[in-house]
Amino acid sequence: xxxxxxxxxxxxxxxxxxxxxxxxxxxxxxxxxxxxxxxxxxxxxxxxxxxxxxxxxxxxxxxxxxxxxxxxxxxxxxxxxxxxxxxxxxxx
Amino acid sequence: xxxxxxxxxxxxxxxxxxxxxxxxxxxxxxxxxxxxxxxxxxxxxxxxxxxxxxxxxxxxxxxxxxxxxxxxxxxxxxxxxxxxxxxxxxxxxxxxxxxxxxxxxxxxxxxxxxxxxxxxxxxxxxxxxxxxxxxxxxxxxxxxxxxxxxxxxxxxxxxxxxxxxxxxxxxxxxxxxxxxxxxxxxxxxxxxxxxxxxxxxxxxxxxxxxxxxxxxxxxxxxxxxxxxxxxxxxxxxxxxxxxxxxxxxxxxxxxxxxxxxxxxxxxxxxxxxxxxxxxxxxxxxxxxxxxxxxxxx
Numbered sequence: 426x427x428x429x430x431x432x433x434x435x436x437x438x439x440x441x442x443x444x445x446x447x448x449x450x451x452x453x454x455x456x457x458x459x460x461x462x463x464x465x466x467x468x469x470x471x472x473x474x475x476x477x478x479x480x481x482x483x484x485x486x487x488x489x490x491x492x493x494x495x496x497x498x499x500x501x502x503x504x505x506x507x508x509x510x511x512x513x514x515x516x517x
Numbered sequence: 518x519x520x521x522x523x524x525x526x527x528x529x530x531x532x533x534x535x536x537x538x539x540x541x542x543x544x545x546x547x548x549x550x551x552x553x554x555x556x557x558x559x560x561x562x563x564x565x566x567x568x569x570x571x572x573x574x575x576x577x578x579x580x581x582x583x584x585x586x587x588x589x590x591x592x593x594x595x596x597x598x599x600x601x602x603x604x605x606x607x608x609x610x611x612x613x614x615x616x617x618x619x620x621x622x623x624x625x626x627x628x629x630x631x632x633x634x635x636x637x638x639x640x641x642x643x644x645x646x647x648x649x650x651x652x653x654x655x656x657x658x659x660x661x662x663x664x665x666x667x668x669x670x671x672x673x674x675x676x677x678x679x680x681x682x683x684x685x686x687x688x689x690x691x692x693x694x695x696x697x698x699x700x701x702x703x704x705x706x707x708x709x710x711x712x713x714x715x716x717x718x719x720x721x722x723x724x725x726x727x728x729x730x731x732x733x734x735x736x737x738x739x740x741x742x743x744x745x746x747x748x749x750x751x752x753x754x755x756x757x758x759x760x761x762x763x764x765x766x767x768x769x770x771x772x773x774x775x776x777x778x779x780x781x782x783x784x785x786x787x788x789x790x791x792x793x794x795x796x797x798x799x800x801x802x803x804x805x806x807x808x809x810x811x812x813x814x
Contacts, residue, residue, distance in 0.1 A: 481667070481668060481669070481670045482668030482669055482670075482702075482803060482804060483668065483669045483670065483698050483701065483702075484670045484672055485669075485670070485671050485672065485673065485694055485695075485698055486671075486672040486673045486674070486811075487673055487674065487685075490698070493668075503674070506672070506674055506810075506811045507672055507810065507811075508670060508672065508753075508808070508810040510665060511670045511672060511810065
Protein backbone atom coordinates (compact mmCIF):
# COMPACT_ATOMS: atom_id res chain seq x y z
CA UNK A 426 0.00 0.00 0.00
CA UNK A 427 2.79 2.37 0.86
CA UNK A 428 4.36 1.89 -2.55
CA UNK A 429 1.17 2.82 -4.30
CA UNK A 430 1.03 5.98 -2.31
CA UNK A 431 4.51 7.00 -3.40
CA UNK A 432 3.68 6.41 -7.05
CA UNK A 433 0.61 8.46 -6.73
CA UNK A 434 2.58 11.38 -5.31
CA UNK A 435 4.94 11.38 -8.33
CA UNK A 436 2.13 11.94 -10.75
CA UNK A 437 0.84 14.94 -8.88
CA UNK A 438 1.12 18.13 -10.92
CA UNK A 439 3.30 20.83 -9.53
CA UNK A 440 1.69 24.23 -9.14
CA UNK A 441 2.85 26.72 -11.79
CA UNK A 442 5.26 29.20 -10.30
CA UNK A 443 5.56 32.70 -11.61
CA UNK A 444 8.95 34.37 -11.87
CA UNK A 445 7.62 37.85 -12.00
CA UNK A 446 4.75 39.93 -13.07
CA UNK A 447 4.69 38.28 -16.47
CA UNK A 448 3.76 34.73 -16.82
CA UNK A 449 6.43 32.70 -18.59
CA UNK A 450 5.17 29.25 -19.18
CA UNK A 451 7.76 26.52 -18.92
CA UNK A 452 8.41 24.80 -22.17
CA UNK A 453 8.14 21.11 -21.91
CA UNK A 454 11.42 19.33 -22.50
CA UNK A 455 11.09 17.28 -25.61
CA UNK A 456 13.87 14.86 -26.33
CA UNK A 457 15.58 15.57 -29.62
CA UNK A 458 14.74 12.93 -32.09
CA UNK A 459 17.80 12.14 -34.11
CA UNK A 460 17.34 10.83 -37.57
CA UNK A 461 20.25 8.86 -38.87
CA UNK A 462 20.36 8.29 -42.55
CA UNK A 463 22.40 5.19 -43.29
CA UNK A 464 24.31 5.52 -46.49
CA UNK A 465 25.14 2.17 -48.02
CA UNK A 466 28.89 1.46 -48.12
CA UNK A 467 29.90 -0.57 -51.10
CA UNK A 468 32.93 -2.80 -50.46
CA UNK A 469 35.39 -2.47 -53.27
CA UNK A 470 35.65 -5.76 -55.08
CA UNK A 471 39.12 -7.29 -54.93
CA UNK A 472 40.91 -6.71 -58.20
CA UNK A 473 41.04 -9.92 -60.14
CA UNK A 474 44.28 -9.13 -61.92
CA UNK A 475 47.74 -9.11 -60.40
CA UNK A 476 51.09 -7.99 -61.69
CA UNK A 477 53.76 -10.62 -61.65
CA UNK A 478 57.54 -10.47 -62.11
CA UNK A 479 59.43 -13.34 -63.70
CA UNK A 480 62.06 -14.93 -61.43
CA UNK A 481 63.06 -17.86 -63.62
CA UNK A 482 65.27 -17.42 -66.71
CA UNK A 483 62.54 -17.83 -69.30
CA UNK A 484 58.86 -18.34 -68.61
CA UNK A 485 56.51 -19.44 -71.36
CA UNK A 486 52.75 -19.63 -71.01
CA UNK A 487 49.55 -18.67 -72.81
CA UNK A 488 50.45 -14.97 -73.04
CA UNK A 489 53.86 -15.61 -74.58
CA UNK A 490 57.47 -15.89 -73.49
CA UNK A 491 58.85 -13.66 -70.75
CA UNK A 492 62.47 -13.22 -69.74
CA UNK A 493 63.76 -12.93 -66.18
CA UNK A 494 62.87 -9.59 -64.61
CA UNK A 495 60.01 -8.76 -66.98
CA UNK A 496 56.48 -8.27 -65.69
CA UNK A 497 53.02 -9.26 -66.86
CA UNK A 498 49.51 -9.36 -65.49
CA UNK A 499 47.42 -12.45 -64.87
CA UNK A 500 44.16 -13.29 -63.19
CA UNK A 501 44.24 -14.64 -59.67
CA UNK A 502 42.85 -17.96 -60.88
CA UNK A 503 45.66 -18.37 -63.38
CA UNK A 504 48.23 -17.24 -60.82
CA UNK A 505 47.53 -20.33 -58.73
CA UNK A 506 48.78 -22.57 -61.51
CA UNK A 507 52.28 -21.11 -61.66
CA UNK A 508 55.20 -22.63 -59.83
CA UNK A 509 55.80 -20.19 -56.93
CA UNK A 510 59.53 -20.43 -57.62
CA UNK A 511 59.04 -18.97 -61.11
CA UNK A 512 57.27 -15.75 -60.24
CA UNK A 513 57.07 -12.95 -57.71
CA UNK A 514 53.73 -11.25 -57.17
CA UNK A 515 54.22 -7.48 -57.27
CA UNK A 516 50.65 -6.44 -56.50
CA UNK A 517 47.40 -5.33 -58.08
CA UNK B 518 87.71 -47.95 -51.85
CA UNK B 519 86.08 -50.69 -49.82
CA UNK B 520 82.36 -50.06 -49.88
CA UNK B 521 81.68 -52.28 -46.91
CA UNK B 522 83.15 -51.44 -43.54
CA UNK B 523 83.02 -53.11 -40.18
CA UNK B 524 83.45 -50.34 -37.68
CA UNK B 525 82.58 -52.32 -34.57
CA UNK B 526 84.72 -54.06 -32.03
CA UNK B 527 85.25 -57.27 -33.92
CA UNK B 528 84.69 -58.69 -37.37
CA UNK B 529 81.12 -60.02 -37.34
CA UNK B 530 80.88 -61.03 -40.98
CA UNK B 531 82.89 -63.00 -43.43
CA UNK B 532 84.03 -61.18 -46.55
CA UNK B 533 81.46 -63.11 -48.58
CA UNK B 534 78.66 -62.09 -46.25
CA UNK B 535 79.73 -58.46 -46.42
CA UNK B 536 79.83 -58.55 -50.18
CA UNK B 537 76.46 -60.24 -50.28
CA UNK B 538 74.84 -57.50 -48.16
CA UNK B 539 76.38 -54.77 -50.29
CA UNK B 540 75.21 -56.47 -53.49
CA UNK B 541 71.68 -56.78 -52.20
CA UNK B 542 71.63 -53.14 -51.05
CA UNK B 543 72.87 -51.80 -54.38
CA UNK B 544 70.53 -54.08 -56.29
CA UNK B 545 67.56 -52.82 -54.28
CA UNK B 546 68.58 -49.21 -54.80
CA UNK B 547 68.95 -49.67 -58.55
CA UNK B 548 65.24 -50.28 -58.85
CA UNK B 549 64.66 -46.57 -58.29
CA UNK B 550 67.72 -44.91 -59.69
CA UNK B 551 66.23 -42.73 -62.40
CA UNK B 552 68.07 -39.63 -61.27
CA UNK B 553 71.50 -41.12 -61.95
CA UNK B 554 70.54 -41.85 -65.55
CA UNK B 555 69.96 -38.16 -66.16
CA UNK B 556 73.35 -36.82 -65.27
CA UNK B 557 76.99 -37.89 -65.34
CA UNK B 558 78.78 -38.79 -62.12
CA UNK B 559 81.95 -37.13 -60.89
CA UNK B 560 83.76 -38.96 -58.10
CA UNK B 561 85.58 -36.75 -55.63
CA UNK B 562 87.57 -37.41 -52.47
CA UNK B 563 85.44 -39.25 -49.85
CA UNK B 564 86.57 -36.88 -47.11
CA UNK B 565 85.08 -33.87 -48.90
CA UNK B 566 82.39 -32.15 -46.88
CA UNK B 567 81.63 -29.15 -49.05
CA UNK B 568 81.83 -28.71 -52.78
CA UNK B 569 82.56 -25.33 -54.32
CA UNK B 570 82.12 -24.31 -57.91
CA UNK B 571 82.24 -21.15 -59.97
CA UNK B 572 79.68 -19.92 -62.43
CA UNK B 573 80.55 -17.26 -64.99
CA UNK B 574 78.41 -14.91 -67.00
CA UNK B 575 78.69 -15.39 -70.74
CA UNK B 576 80.96 -12.93 -72.54
CA UNK B 577 79.60 -10.75 -75.34
CA UNK B 578 79.59 -11.89 -78.97
CA UNK B 579 82.84 -12.53 -80.81
CA UNK B 580 83.78 -10.31 -83.75
CA UNK B 581 85.10 -10.68 -87.26
CA UNK B 582 87.44 -7.98 -88.49
CA UNK B 583 89.23 -7.76 -91.79
CA UNK B 584 91.96 -5.62 -90.30
CA UNK B 585 93.97 -6.84 -87.34
CA UNK B 586 92.07 -5.87 -84.19
CA UNK B 587 93.65 -3.11 -82.22
CA UNK B 588 92.94 -2.23 -78.65
CA UNK B 589 89.65 -3.84 -77.52
CA UNK B 590 87.60 -3.27 -74.40
CA UNK B 591 87.61 -6.55 -72.51
CA UNK B 592 84.46 -8.02 -71.08
CA UNK B 593 83.91 -7.82 -67.37
CA UNK B 594 83.07 -11.44 -66.60
CA UNK B 595 80.96 -11.84 -63.46
CA UNK B 596 82.23 -14.68 -61.32
CA UNK B 597 79.86 -16.29 -58.87
CA UNK B 598 81.29 -18.79 -56.38
CA UNK B 599 78.98 -21.24 -54.68
CA UNK B 600 79.90 -23.59 -51.86
CA UNK B 601 77.41 -26.27 -50.89
CA UNK B 602 77.63 -28.89 -48.13
CA UNK B 603 77.48 -32.44 -49.44
CA UNK B 604 74.46 -34.12 -47.87
CA UNK B 605 74.33 -37.70 -46.64
CA UNK B 606 71.42 -39.85 -47.72
CA UNK B 607 71.19 -42.67 -45.19
CA UNK B 608 69.03 -45.39 -43.71
CA UNK B 609 69.85 -47.79 -40.90
CA UNK B 610 68.97 -51.47 -40.54
CA UNK B 611 69.43 -54.39 -38.13
CA UNK B 612 70.00 -58.05 -39.00
CA UNK B 613 68.68 -60.29 -36.29
CA UNK B 614 71.26 -62.11 -34.14
CA UNK B 615 69.78 -65.53 -34.93
CA UNK B 616 69.74 -64.88 -38.69
CA UNK B 617 73.36 -63.89 -38.45
CA UNK B 618 74.24 -66.96 -36.34
CA UNK B 619 72.35 -69.32 -38.68
CA UNK B 620 74.26 -67.98 -41.65
CA UNK B 621 77.57 -68.11 -39.83
CA UNK B 622 77.19 -71.59 -38.34
CA UNK B 623 75.27 -73.54 -40.96
CA UNK B 624 75.85 -71.60 -44.14
CA UNK B 625 72.21 -70.56 -44.58
CA UNK B 626 72.00 -67.55 -46.90
CA UNK B 627 72.03 -64.41 -44.81
CA UNK B 628 68.63 -62.82 -44.36
CA UNK B 629 69.16 -59.38 -45.85
CA UNK B 630 65.61 -58.12 -46.24
CA UNK B 631 66.15 -55.25 -43.81
CA UNK B 632 69.35 -54.21 -45.58
CA UNK B 633 67.61 -54.39 -48.97
CA UNK B 634 64.76 -52.27 -47.68
CA UNK B 635 67.23 -49.68 -46.41
CA UNK B 636 69.04 -49.68 -49.75
CA UNK B 637 65.76 -49.23 -51.62
CA UNK B 638 64.80 -46.26 -49.46
CA UNK B 639 68.21 -44.63 -49.83
CA UNK B 640 67.91 -45.03 -53.61
CA UNK B 641 64.47 -43.44 -53.53
CA UNK B 642 65.68 -40.50 -51.46
CA UNK B 643 68.72 -40.02 -53.66
CA UNK B 644 66.37 -39.83 -56.64
CA UNK B 645 64.45 -37.05 -54.95
CA UNK B 646 67.70 -35.25 -54.22
CA UNK B 647 68.79 -35.44 -57.84
CA UNK B 648 65.46 -34.55 -59.40
CA UNK B 649 64.00 -32.06 -56.93
CA UNK B 650 66.73 -31.25 -54.43
CA UNK B 651 66.81 -31.00 -50.67
CA UNK B 652 64.60 -28.70 -48.61
CA UNK B 653 64.84 -28.42 -44.84
CA UNK B 654 61.50 -26.63 -44.43
CA UNK B 655 59.72 -28.34 -47.30
CA UNK B 656 59.35 -25.10 -49.29
CA UNK B 657 62.70 -23.46 -49.93
CA UNK B 658 65.30 -25.67 -51.51
CA UNK B 659 68.75 -25.56 -49.86
CA UNK B 660 70.08 -27.80 -52.62
CA UNK B 661 68.51 -27.53 -56.03
CA UNK B 662 67.93 -30.70 -57.98
CA UNK B 663 67.50 -30.61 -61.73
CA UNK B 664 63.84 -29.56 -61.67
CA UNK B 665 64.25 -26.69 -59.25
CA UNK B 666 67.43 -25.45 -60.90
CA UNK B 667 65.76 -25.12 -64.30
CA UNK B 668 66.09 -21.69 -65.89
CA UNK B 669 63.36 -22.40 -68.43
CA UNK B 670 59.79 -22.89 -67.39
CA UNK B 671 57.00 -24.00 -69.69
CA UNK B 672 53.95 -22.94 -67.67
CA UNK B 673 51.12 -23.05 -70.18
CA UNK B 674 48.02 -24.54 -68.60
CA UNK B 675 48.19 -27.76 -70.57
CA UNK B 676 45.45 -30.26 -71.21
CA UNK B 677 47.25 -33.60 -71.30
CA UNK B 678 44.33 -35.43 -69.80
CA UNK B 679 41.24 -33.66 -71.15
CA UNK B 680 42.40 -32.67 -74.63
CA UNK B 681 45.79 -34.20 -75.48
CA UNK B 682 45.32 -33.34 -79.17
CA UNK B 683 44.75 -29.61 -78.57
CA UNK B 684 46.78 -27.43 -80.92
CA UNK B 685 48.17 -25.08 -78.29
CA UNK B 686 47.73 -26.84 -74.96
CA UNK B 687 47.96 -30.51 -75.93
CA UNK B 688 50.81 -32.93 -75.37
CA UNK B 689 52.64 -32.20 -78.62
CA UNK B 690 52.23 -28.45 -78.22
CA UNK B 691 53.64 -28.41 -74.70
CA UNK B 692 56.65 -30.56 -75.63
CA UNK B 693 57.30 -28.31 -78.65
CA UNK B 694 57.07 -25.18 -76.50
CA UNK B 695 59.55 -26.58 -73.97
CA UNK B 696 61.98 -27.62 -76.68
CA UNK B 697 61.83 -24.23 -78.35
CA UNK B 698 62.74 -22.64 -75.03
CA UNK B 699 65.81 -24.88 -74.80
CA UNK B 700 66.75 -24.16 -78.41
CA UNK B 701 66.56 -20.43 -77.75
CA UNK B 702 69.40 -20.99 -75.28
CA UNK B 703 71.37 -23.01 -77.86
CA UNK B 704 70.62 -26.30 -76.13
CA UNK B 705 69.94 -28.79 -78.92
CA UNK B 706 68.77 -32.44 -79.00
CA UNK B 707 69.05 -35.12 -77.79
CA UNK B 708 67.00 -34.47 -74.69
CA UNK B 709 65.64 -36.67 -71.91
CA UNK B 710 62.08 -36.35 -70.74
CA UNK B 711 61.29 -37.13 -67.11
CA UNK B 712 57.72 -37.20 -65.87
CA UNK B 713 55.44 -38.46 -63.15
CA UNK B 714 53.66 -41.80 -63.75
CA UNK B 715 50.37 -39.89 -64.12
CA UNK B 716 51.68 -37.93 -67.11
CA UNK B 717 53.32 -41.04 -68.56
CA UNK B 718 49.94 -42.76 -68.56
CA UNK B 719 48.27 -39.73 -70.12
CA UNK B 720 50.80 -39.84 -72.93
CA UNK B 721 50.21 -43.55 -73.47
CA UNK B 722 47.24 -42.87 -75.75
CA UNK B 723 47.02 -42.85 -79.51
CA UNK B 724 47.30 -39.54 -81.29
CA UNK B 725 43.88 -38.80 -82.83
CA UNK B 726 43.25 -40.66 -86.10
CA UNK B 727 46.60 -42.43 -85.91
CA UNK B 728 48.01 -45.61 -84.46
CA UNK B 729 50.93 -43.72 -82.97
CA UNK B 730 50.94 -43.19 -79.20
CA UNK B 731 52.09 -39.83 -77.87
CA UNK B 732 54.98 -41.59 -76.13
CA UNK B 733 56.40 -42.66 -79.50
CA UNK B 734 56.02 -39.14 -80.84
CA UNK B 735 57.70 -37.69 -77.72
CA UNK B 736 60.60 -40.11 -77.99
CA UNK B 737 61.20 -39.20 -81.62
CA UNK B 738 60.87 -35.53 -80.86
CA UNK B 739 63.38 -35.48 -77.98
CA UNK B 740 65.71 -38.08 -79.52
CA UNK B 741 66.54 -39.27 -76.04
CA UNK B 742 64.86 -41.34 -73.35
CA UNK B 743 61.60 -41.05 -71.46
CA UNK B 744 62.02 -41.66 -67.73
CA UNK B 745 59.22 -42.14 -65.23
CA UNK B 746 59.72 -41.30 -61.59
CA UNK B 747 57.40 -40.75 -58.68
CA UNK B 748 60.01 -38.34 -57.31
CA UNK B 749 58.80 -35.67 -59.71
CA UNK B 750 55.52 -34.13 -58.61
CA UNK B 751 52.33 -35.16 -60.42
CA UNK B 752 51.36 -32.60 -63.04
CA UNK B 753 54.96 -31.64 -63.71
CA UNK B 754 57.78 -32.89 -65.93
CA UNK B 755 61.12 -31.73 -67.22
CA UNK B 756 63.18 -31.91 -70.36
CA UNK B 757 66.93 -32.04 -69.80
CA UNK B 758 69.90 -32.13 -72.12
CA UNK B 759 70.68 -35.81 -72.71
CA UNK B 760 74.44 -35.44 -72.95
CA UNK B 761 75.00 -32.81 -70.32
CA UNK B 762 78.79 -32.83 -69.99
CA UNK B 763 79.75 -29.57 -68.33
CA UNK B 764 76.10 -28.57 -67.83
CA UNK B 765 75.12 -30.58 -64.80
CA UNK B 766 76.50 -33.56 -62.91
CA UNK B 767 76.23 -35.62 -59.76
CA UNK B 768 79.24 -35.05 -57.55
CA UNK B 769 79.70 -38.18 -55.45
CA UNK B 770 81.93 -38.15 -52.38
CA UNK B 771 80.94 -41.65 -51.23
CA UNK B 772 78.85 -43.96 -53.37
CA UNK B 773 76.56 -46.57 -51.82
CA UNK B 774 78.36 -47.73 -48.70
CA UNK B 775 77.35 -50.05 -45.87
CA UNK B 776 78.76 -49.61 -42.37
CA UNK B 777 78.14 -52.43 -39.91
CA UNK B 778 78.71 -53.03 -36.24
CA UNK B 779 77.86 -55.83 -33.83
CA UNK B 780 75.40 -54.55 -31.30
CA UNK B 781 75.83 -55.10 -27.55
CA UNK B 782 73.93 -57.82 -25.70
CA UNK B 783 71.72 -55.16 -24.14
CA UNK B 784 70.78 -53.87 -27.59
CA UNK B 785 70.02 -57.35 -28.90
CA UNK B 786 73.37 -58.63 -30.22
CA UNK B 787 72.22 -58.16 -33.80
CA UNK B 788 74.14 -56.63 -36.63
CA UNK B 789 73.56 -52.92 -36.96
CA UNK B 790 74.07 -51.46 -40.44
CA UNK B 791 73.87 -48.10 -42.12
CA UNK B 792 73.40 -47.69 -45.85
CA UNK B 793 74.46 -44.29 -47.08
CA UNK B 794 75.55 -42.30 -50.07
CA UNK B 795 77.07 -38.82 -50.04
CA UNK B 796 76.58 -36.78 -53.15
CA UNK B 797 75.44 -33.46 -54.53
CA UNK B 798 73.67 -32.55 -57.77
CA UNK B 799 75.36 -29.53 -59.32
CA UNK B 800 73.85 -27.57 -62.20
CA UNK B 801 76.38 -25.32 -63.92
CA UNK B 802 74.23 -24.37 -66.89
CA UNK B 803 70.65 -23.93 -65.76
CA UNK B 804 69.57 -23.17 -69.36
CA UNK B 805 70.01 -26.86 -70.19
CA UNK B 806 66.83 -27.76 -68.30
CA UNK B 807 63.23 -26.83 -69.01
CA UNK B 808 60.60 -27.66 -66.44
CA UNK B 809 56.96 -28.10 -67.35
CA UNK B 810 54.82 -26.99 -64.46
CA UNK B 811 51.15 -27.32 -65.44
CA UNK B 812 50.40 -30.63 -67.11
CA UNK B 813 47.56 -33.03 -66.87
CA UNK B 814 44.60 -30.61 -66.80
